[in-house]
Amino acid sequence: MLGLAGQQDGPGALQASVLTYDPAKLHEPEHATAAALAGLARRVTALTDEITTLDRQVAPIVTKAAPRTSALFGVGPEVAAQLLTTASDNPDRLHSEAALAHLCGAAPTPASSGRVRRHRLHRGGDCGANHALHTIALCRLRYDQRTRTYQQRRITEGLSKQEILRCLKRYIVRDVYTALLADFAALTP
Secondary structure, three states, X not given: OOEEEEEEEEOOEEEEEEEEOOHHHOOOHHHHHHHHHHHHHHHHHHHHHHHHXXXXXXXXXXXXXXXXXXXXXXXXXXXXXXXXXXXXXXXXXOOOHHHHHHHHOOOEEEOOEOOEOOEEEOOOOOHHXXXXXXXXXXXXXXXXXXXXXXXXXXXXXXXXXXXXXXXXXXXXXXHHHHHHHHHHHHHOO
């Protein structure tokens, strides 16, 4: 019989669910679909376990290599690893925080038209580092009161959410640059 075996733990959540199907009836679309979904569920579970194991292994390495960067608000092991990788790939290019912003794709580029003055993010740079900055910005917008106050002030000034995120990324680069320089100075003998 085709179906889901499991118990409901909450609204719409299945706990310990097992997708059942009859191997003798795989010629029927329902059973073939159930078999395919069961195979995908096994792969997702195995990959999730592998990701969890790798995260446990990477976290202490990143914390040891970049303790100041890892200590920044909103920076987890994956974000710190991305920023460290981006910066260490090009250590000679980090002569200023503006250079790091350009490298991360967070440098403001004029995008004005007529009387409207605005900026957008630089489209070049490392997309992974830009995503890391975006993650930090979203975390700070959600959990940091100073960032929420800044957002409200900028909204009253007429900036859009996208423009506020651009500004936040540039401010975050300042914190990250200082932390990365301190981490690199501690790493060099």
